[in-house]
Amino acid sequence: MNIGEVSTRAGLPAKTIRYYEDIGLIKPLRDTNGYRAFRQQELHKLTFLARSRALGFSIEDCRNLLQLYEDQGRSSADVKAIARDHLGQIEQKISDLKDMQKTLTHLIDACAGDDRPDCPILNSLGVAQGS
Amino acid sequence: MNIGEVSTRAGLPAKTIRYYEDIGLIKPLRDTNGYRAFRQQELHKLTFLARSRALGFSIEDCRNLLQLYEDQGRSSADVKAIARDHLGQIEQKISDLKDMQKTLTHLIDACAGDDRPDCPILNSLGVAQGS
DNA sequence: ACTTGACCTTCCCCTAGCTGGAAGCTCTAT
DNA sequence: ATAGAGCTTCCAGCTAGGGGAAGGTCAAGT
Numbered sequence: 345m346n347i348g349e350v351s352t353r354a355g356l357p358a359k360t361i362r363y364y365e366d367i368g369l370i371k372p373l374r375d376t377n378g379y380r381a382f383r384q385q386e387l388h389k390l391t392f393l394a395r396s397r398a399l400g401f402s403i404e405d406c407r408n409l410l411q412l413y414e415d416q417g418r419s420s421a422d423v424k425a426i427a428r429d430h431l432g433q434i435e436q437k438i439s440d441l442k443d444m445q446k447t448l449t450h451l452i453d454a455c456a457g458d459d460r461p462d463c464p465i466l467n468s469l470g471v472a473q474g475s
Numbered sequence: 476m477n478i479g480e481v482s483t484r485a486g487l488p489a490k491t492i493r494y495y496e497d498i499g500l501i502k503p504l505r506d507t508n509g510y511r512a513f514r515q516q517e518l519h520k521l522t523f524l525a526r527s528r529a530l531g532f533s534i535e536d537c538r539n540l541l542q543l544y545e546d547q548g549r550s551s552a553d554v555k556a557i558a559r560d561h562l563g564q565i566e567q568k569i570s571d572l573k574d575m576q577k578t579l580t581h582l583i584d585a586c587a588g589d590d591r592p593d594c595p596i597l598n599s600l601g602v603a604q605g606s
Numbered sequence: 607a608c609t610t611g612a613c614c615t616t617c618c619c620c621t622a623g624c625t626g627g628a629a630g631c632t633c634t635a636t
Numbered sequence: 637a638t639a640g641a642g643c644t645t646c647c648a649g650c651t652a653g654g655g656g657a658a659g660g661t662c663a664a665g666t
Contacts, residue, residue, distance in 0.1 A: 348642065358643090363624060377632060379643055388602040395600045400575045403623070413597050423596050424588035431579045438572045441565050444531045448562045455555045463551035465558050466544050469526045471519040479613065489614090494653055508661060510614055534652070 345382040354390035361390060369393060369407060401430055476513040485521035492521060500524060500538060532561055 351358045364370050365380070370389050372380040392413060396406045405426055412418040412426075454464040482489045495501050496511070501520050503511040523544060527537045536557055543549040543557075585595040 346643075357625080359625060360623085362644095367623095377643085378645095379632085391602055392600050397623095399579060399600075400572070409597070409600065412594075413601060416592060418592055418594070419590035420586050420592065420594035420596075421588045421590060423594045424583060424586045427579055427583050427586070427596050431576065431583060434572050434576050434579065438569055438576065441531070441569045441572070445562065445565050445569065448530060448558055448565065452555060452558050452562060455551050455558070457552045457555035459550035459552060461547060461549055461551065463543075463549070463554045465551075465554050466540070469523050469530075469540065470544060471522055477614075488654085490654060491652080493615095498652095508614085509616095510661085528652090 345387065347380050347382070350382045350387050350390060353387055355394050356390055364390070364393060367403065369403075369410065399430075400434060401426075405430060476518065478511050478513070481513045481518050481521060484518060486525050487521055495521070495524060498534065500534075500541065530561075531565060532557075536561060 345353075347358045347361055350356075351361060354361070356364075361370075365372060370386045372382045372386050375381045389410060392410060393406055396409055397403075401409065408426055409423065412423050451465045451468055456462070476484075478489045478492055481487075482492060485492070487495075492501075496503060501517045503513045503517050506512045520541060523541060524537055527540055528534075532540065539557055540554065543554050582596045582599055587593070
C-alpha cells in the first residue's frame with residue numbers, strides 16, 4: 345500500500361502519516377522507488393492512532409498506548425492508568441471552559457449589543473472594575 | 476514603571492509582556508538606558524489582556540477587543556459579536572470534550588485494571604472493533 | 607571604589623501537532 | 637511523448653509563549 349491508500353483507509357492526512365513516521369510511531373518499509381510500503385501492521389497502528397487522537401490522547405500517550413497495544417503480556421491496569429489520567433485532564437478542561445462560559449454568558453446578557461458605545465463586556469475587562 | 480513592576484501588577488510574566496510588545500499589542504516607551512518605561516496606559520492594557528486571555532479569547536480577539544476598548548465611539552454590538560462568537564467556540568469545545576469524557580468513562584468502567592492483559596480500552600482502539 | 611545580586615536587554619531555540627508549499631522524481635494513461 | 641496524479645524531501649509557519657545564554661545596568665553594602 346502506498347501512502348495515499350493508507351491515508352484514505354486510516355482517515356489520516358498523508359502529511360500526518362509522514363509526521364508519525366518522523367517521530368517514530370510507525371516504521372513503514374520502502375519500495376525500490378523510495379515510496380513508503382505500508383503493511384497491514386502499519387494500517388492497524390494508524391487506525392489505532394486516529395482513534396486515540398480523536399479521544400484527545402496526546403502523542404506521547406498514544407506512543408505508550410501503542411506499546412501496550414503491541415505487548416501481549418501487558419496488564420490492563422497500565423492502560424487504565426493512562427486513560428484515567430487523561431480523563432482527569434479532560435474533566436479539568438471542561439471545568440475551566442464552563443467557568444469561562446458562565447462569565448461570558450453573564451457579560452453577553454448584560455450587553456445591549458446595539459450601536460451605543462456603553463458595553464459591560466469591555467467595562468468588565470477594563471481597568472475600572474474587578475474581575 | 477519597569478517591566479518587573481508591571482509584570483507583578485498585571486499578573487503577566489515579563490516574557491509575555493515582551494511578546495505582546497513584539498506582536499504590537501502594546502508600545503511602551505524606552506528610558507535612556509534602554510529599559511522599557513511603562514505608563515498607566517500600558518498597565519491598563521496589560522490588565523485588560525490578562526483578563527481577556529483568562530476568558531480564553533485568542534490573541535487576535537484580544538487585539539480587536541483592545542481596539543474597541545480604546546475607541547470611545549464603538550458600538551457595543553461589535554464587542555458582543557466577538558464575545559458571542561467566542562462563546563460559541565467554547566461551547567463547541569465543551570461539547571467535544573464531553574463526548575470524549577463519555578466514551579472514556581465507558582471504556583474505563585469496562586476495564587478491569589488488574590494485571591491481566593485483556594483490556595477493553597485497547598480492544599476498542601484497536602483494529603478489530605468499530606469505534 | 608568595588609563587588610554582589612537583582613533586574614534589564616536582545617537573541618535564538620523549543621514546545622504540540624501538525625499544515626502548506628516548493629522543487630523534483632515516478633507512475634499511469636493517452 | 638506528455639500530462640497529471642502521486643510520491644519524495646526539506647523548509648517555514650501556525651499559537652502563545654517558555655528557557656536560557658550573553659551581556660548591560662542599577663542599588664546596596666563593604
